[in-house]
Amino acid sequence: MLATATSTARSTRATSTARSTQRWIDEVTASLVTGQYVDPRSAKKPFKEYAEEWRAIQPHRPSTAKAVAQHLRCYVYPAWEKRALGAIKPGDVQSWITSLTTTHKLAASTSRTVFNTVNAVFRAAVRDRMIPHNPCTDAKLPSVPRKKVVPLAVEQVRTLAEEIPRRYKGLVLLGASTGLRPGELFGLQLRHVDLLHATVSVEQQIQQTAKHGVYVGPPKTARSHRTVPLPRMAVDAMKAHLRDFPADGPEGWIFTAPQGGPVVYTHFMDGSWRPACAKAGIPKGTGPHALRHHYASLLIKHGESVKTVSERLGHTNAAMTLNIYTHLWPDSEERTRAAVDKAYADQSADAQPQVDEAA
The missing domain is CATH 1.10.150.130 (Tyrosine recombinase, N-terminal domain)
Structure with a gap:
């Protein structure tokens, strides 16, 4: 009896092992066929x-x-x-x-x-089939408190433009009237600005590299390639700037460092932007990106759609624009009330009983 039980147990274990082995072989074979195999090594x-x-x-x-x-x-x-x-x-x-x-x-x-x-x-x-699964999947990340953008007022921008070194006055006014990113402003060449048709084309940007060098590369995203209309104040500012600081041909930089060549971000911030902000009474820590927020706030204030604001800024999509600037769109409480009241008022009028004139 004992021998029979032992033999049965061994047989069961052997069968189970064989099934597990076969299952493993089947899984490996399937992964090889589908191209999903990962070598444990x-x-x-x-x-x-x-x-x-x-x-x-x-x-x-x-x-x-x-x-x-x-x-x-x-x-x-x-x-x-x-x-x-x-x-x-x-x-x-x-x-x-x-x-x-x-x-x-x-x-x-x-x-x-x-x-x-x-x-x-x-x-x-x-x-690369190095590992079967990404251990970062479903990881819980710390929540980021949403900060509301507080745009610069028109008078603050005007004061800043007067306080910054004269060679960068046009940069401040152009940034405030087009919403270009700092790197996009630094990357502008004469060929990008069409004063006759009042447009500026964003085709490249400048980024700072190690040891205060610069790198000329494509805009931030595919949607960042765009043509932005120039308002009259921007056209006038560019005419004045190019008169005082002429560009060296179509490939010449619109804005240059004091010693010549393209603008280096850290030099611009330390030598021009931060001192000008201090003189203009603009809060410490405000960067050139504030000009972009200022431009967006003006478009929103004057009734431009989310789609238009997104296109002008070169955002990836309208959702990104809303995520940053939704609090700047005018409060629509009164319009909401009026819309509902009008709808029900119209229905009430339609529901009024008709008077039989013959009666």
């Missing part, structure tokens, strides 16, 4: 080794490349430098995200930016 590659390979082939702009390298060096490699790609689990990622705010004291928005870098590395690892 790939997952053993150290995170840093793969991340550096990934970073080296990315088509990042200089500023983005610098930020990505800093994210990895300062906040990621200390935690996972020698960890194998496949050994980093969702729980490890969640714990690391929490440490960004608790240990490193990063702001929620910065933590999200650093996380995006790590998430990009793991997404690439999944695409």
Whole structure:
């Protein structure tokens, strides 16, 4: 009896093992056929080794490349430098995200930016069949408190334009009347400005690189390529600027550094923008992007649609515009009440009994 029971148990275990083996073979075969197979040896590659390979082939702009390298060096490699790609689990990622705010004291928005870098590395690892799943999926990120944009008033912009060095007065007025990003303003050449038809074309931008160099590259996104109408004040400002600071031919820069050549952001901020803001009584910490917000607020105040504001600013979509500026659209409470009251008033009139004149 005992021998029979033992034999039966062995047979059951053998059958179970055979079924598990066959199931594993079937899964591997299916993944090979569908191109989803991941060699377990790939997952053993150290995170840093793969991340550096990934970073080296990315088509990042200089500023983005610098930020990505800093994210990895300062906040990621200390935690996972020698960890194998496949050994980093969702729980490890969640714990690391929490440490960004608790240990490193990063702001929620910065933590999200650093996380995006790590998430990009793991997404690439999944695409490269290094690991089967992205451990960043469904991670919980710190919430970012929404800050309401407070645009500069017209008088503040006028005062700023008077206080800033004369070579940048036109830059302030052009930024306030077109909503171009700082890099887009710095990247303007004479060929981009059509004073006859009162338009400016955004085809490139300038970004600062290491050691105060500059990089001329494409606009931020595909939607950032755009043509913006110039109001009369912008045309007049450009005429005055080009009279005092002529561009060197069609390829010449509209705005230049005091020593010549394109504007370098940090030099512009330290030597011109911040001192001018202080003289104009503009709050400390206000950057050139405030001119873009000012332009958007003027369009909204004068009844432009979300679609138009989005197109002028070169936003990716209208949702992005609403996310930033929704609080600036005029309050429609009275229009809402009037619309409903009118509808019901019309219905009440229609429902009035008809008087029989014959009676």
